[in-house]
Amino acid sequence: MSEENKSVSTTGHQWDDEEGYPLQELNNPLPTWWLYTFYFTIALSIVWWILYPAWPMSESATRGTLGWTMHTQLREELAAAKQGRAVYEEQIDSMSLNDIVKDSGLKAYAESAGKAIFGDNCRPCHGQAGQNNTPGFPVLNDDDWIYGGKLANISETINNGRGGIMPIHLESAGGSFSEAQVNSLVDYVMSLSGMDHDAAAAAKGKALYNGDASCYTCHGNDAKGSLKGKADGEEIDDSVGAPNLTDAIWLYGSSRDVIYKTIAYGRNGKMPAWGEGFQGFGKQLTPLDIKKLAIYVHGLGGGQ
Numbered sequence: 001m002s003e004e005n006k007s008v009s010t011t012g013h014q015w016d017d018e019e020g021y022p023l024q025e026l027n028n029p030l031p032t033w034w035l036y037t038f039y040f041t042i043a044l045s046i047v048w049w050i051l052y053p054a055w056p057m058s059e060s061a062t063r064g065t066l067g068w069t070m071h072t073q074l075r076e077e078l079a080a081a082k083q084g085r086a087v088y089e090e091q092i093d094s095m096s097l098n099d100i101v102k103d104s105g106l107k108a109y110a111e112s113a114g115k116a117i118f119g120d121n122c123r124p125c126h127g128q129a130g131q132n133n134t135p136g137f138p139v140l141n142d143d144d145w146i147y148g149g150k151l152a153n154i155s156e157t158i159n160n161g162r163g164g165i166m167p168i169h170l171e172s173a174g175g176s177f178s179e180a181q182v183n184s185l186v187d188y189v190m191s192l193s194g195m196d197h198d199a200a201a202a203a204k205g206k207a208l209y210n211g212d213a214s215c216y217t218c219h220g221n222d223a224k225g226s227l228k229g230k231a232d233g234e235e236i237d238d239s240v241g242a243p244n245l246t247d248a249i250w251l252y253g254s255s256r257d258v259i260y261k262t263i264a265y266g267r268n269g270k271m272p273a274w275g276e277g278f279q280g281f282g283k284q285l286t287p288l289d290i291k292k293l294a295i296y297v298h299g300l301g302g303g304q
Helices: 032-051 070-094 097-102 104-121 151-160 179-192 199-209 256-265 287-298
Strands: 010-016 022-026
Touching: 070 104, 070 287, 097 104, 097 151, 097 287, 104 287, 151 287, 179 199, 179 256
Parallel strands: none
Antiparallel strands: 010 022
16 A cells, blocks of 8 residues: 555555565455354354353263263264164064065165174184185185085074085094004095195095095095085985095185194084174074074175
């Protein structure tokens, strides 16, 4: 502002440039709309302080005339969500697993709820979405099943648990066979899935497999496992849980050392029961939870 213009209010600050022309800072008033907006926010904050919890006190805070709290709102929202789920929960509870998956809406709801249950209880052992890479815990998104991949099989596994027992074979560990005999069994098992092996030892192992070691009674004469194989022409009970030895899918690993350890010292894998006879690590699952979880696992990609 030039020095001659005295009609406009200034802050009193003045700077002179090198040529002696003064530069002054104006003191223009705030725009009316902005000023009233500012006053409105002050009034609104006072109303807010009256209606809602606002000022902290020694043991609590002012509660406000509406009595609102975040805890109350949360409880109301949870109750509303529960009420919204009730129609699905009642239908799933009263229907069979096979009928549930025929209804696309119910199936989608069950899979979504089952995913949450899986994350809370099953993921530590079986991995995210069943994609496990830890030896001893089966992958759940392929089609390799030990006890069966139908909805009823999966539900039974979750509810009652499973206890797979591979007996000890090495004589020094409590079994009935020498080191050489155990190694011949190892070579035969490796030959079944096309792995490098000693052919002469594998031939001896095959004789043991179908003879004194009686491996065929669980794994079948063709080593296809208790679900697909037969022992002397007879079906094997599905509850045996003997794996297929010909598909190159390994629960504990495929190296010679791991296979030797399995045959020589046995295995005692255990899937805890999450329903009846609860042996889980969190809370016992309800029959409704087990239904939803079975449908989720079945839908991971390998369900039969």
